[in-house]
Amino acid sequence: MTRWLLAAGLMGLAGIAQAQGAGAVELFLRRGQYRLAVQNITRQLEQNPDNTELSAMLGVAWSKMGFSVDALVMFQLCPGASYYEAHGLDAHADALRALGSGEAAASLRIQRLLTSDLSEGQQLRILLWAADDLRAAGDYRGALEQAYRAEALFPRSPMVSAVLADIWMDAGDLDQADAALWANTLHGQTSRGASARARRAMLDEDFAEASEILEAARMFRNPTPRLASLRAEVLRLQGDPHAAADVLERNRWRTMETPELIATRLRVYADLEDAASAKDWVALAEQHYGANLEVTAALMYFKEHQ
Numbered sequence: 001m002t003r004w005l006l007a008a009g010l011m012g013l014a015g016i017a018q019a020q021g022a023g024a025v026e027l028f029l030r031r032g033q034y035r036l037a038v039q040n041i042t043r044q045l046e047q048n049p050d051n052t053e054l055s056a057m058l059g060v061a062w063s064k065m066g067f068s069v070d071a072l073v074m075f076q077l078c079p080g081a082s083y084y085e086a087h088g089l090d091a092h093a094d095a096l097r098a099l100g101s102g103e104a105a106a107s108l109r110i111q112r113l114l115t116s117d118l119s120e121g122q123q124l125r126i127l128l129w130a131a132d133d134l135r136a137a138g139d140y141r142g143a144l145e146q147a148y149r150a151e152a153l154f155p156r157s158p159m160v161s162a163v164l165a166d167i168w169m170d171a172g173d174l175d176q177a178d179a180a181l182w183a184n185t186l187h188g189q190t191s192r193g194a195s196a197r198a199r200r201a202m203l204d205e206d207f208a209e210a211s212e213i214l215e216a217a218r219m220f221r222n223p224t225p226r227l228a229s230l231r232a233e234v235l236r237l238q239g240d241p242h243a244a245a246d247v248l249e250r251n252r253w254r255t256m257e258t259p260e261l262i263a264t265r266l267r268v269y270a271d272l273e274d275a276a277s278a279k280d281w282v283a284l285a286e287q288h289y290g291a292n293l294e295v296t297a298a299l300m301y302f303k304e305h306q
Contacts, residue, residue: 025041026057029087034061034065052077052080053078053082055075055077059084059092063094063095068098068099069095072092072096072099090109093106093129094129098292099289100137100292101137102133102139103142106130109126113127123153124153128150132166134146135163140171151164158184159190161180161181161187162190162193166195181193191220191227192226194217195226195227202230211238214231223252228247228248228253232247236264245269267301270304273305285298
């Protein structure tokens with residue numbers, strides 16, 4: 001699944017030919033228009049293949065689109081690039097986490113706390129991302145340590161309580177998860193909080209409640225892979241894998257390779273007994289995501305149901 005073919009296919013998008021230079025690319029990246037950024041960067045790299053700033057930008061775009069393997073290739077080509085230092089490091093860590101190197105991702109982020117002059121808000125984001133890195137690696141103690149450091153900075157942050165709820169759910173302590181979710185309802189609404197509350201309802205097999213929570217989350221301007229995968233998973237657990245597949249086949253998610261979407265796809269295809277549609281995703285999981293706990297569990301589920 002080479003991303004360069006995808007980039008070439010984007011060449012025909014209307015109006016893009018007028019966008020030139022790194023400034024246009026940065027604008028696309030800030031707006032979340034990653035496909036447009038990829039098309040523009042690819043064209044510029046053809047003329048200037050040694051430009052490390054463009055390599056860093058392409059790495060960020062690939063990472064945001066879920067193409068973690070390709071992102072890591074780009075990040076290896078941009079040592080010292082200013083864009084990498086400003087924006088690429090966290091995208092680099094995201095790619096490492098996705099491929100199962102959560103500890104390395106957390107270490108990369110935390111280095112910034114020691115070497116950069118950061119605002120409290122920036123410190124908060126780094127600590128919560130590091131907590132998620134360690135949670136994905138199964139290091140719940142380390143994840144809690146980073147989350148509580150974040151809570152010390154912003155004790156009323158809804159992001160902190162949502163991350164704590166996710167960690168406690170993964171660790172199997174639902175009482176602590178419920179306490180964090182109670183705090184989350186007091187601190188404000190976020191997409192992360194919605195996903196945590198939906199997960200908690202799913203653990204109680206209250207799929208109607210989970211569906212209501214996810215439907216209400218449509219109010220958030222930018223849907224996330226996390227919410228999309230949960231929406232599909234609820235439909236699957238309600239006995240409608242066809243509707244779940246429809247969610248995953250929407251344009252925004254169809255080719256995205258984030259671990260949660262890959263894992264959900266594998267479970268959905270298993271329930272549909274659709275080995276043909278799953279073939280490329282199984283190969284991808286086996287080749288690149290063998291260290292990702294979520295994907296490997298879903299791959300095992302898929303194989304057990306064939």
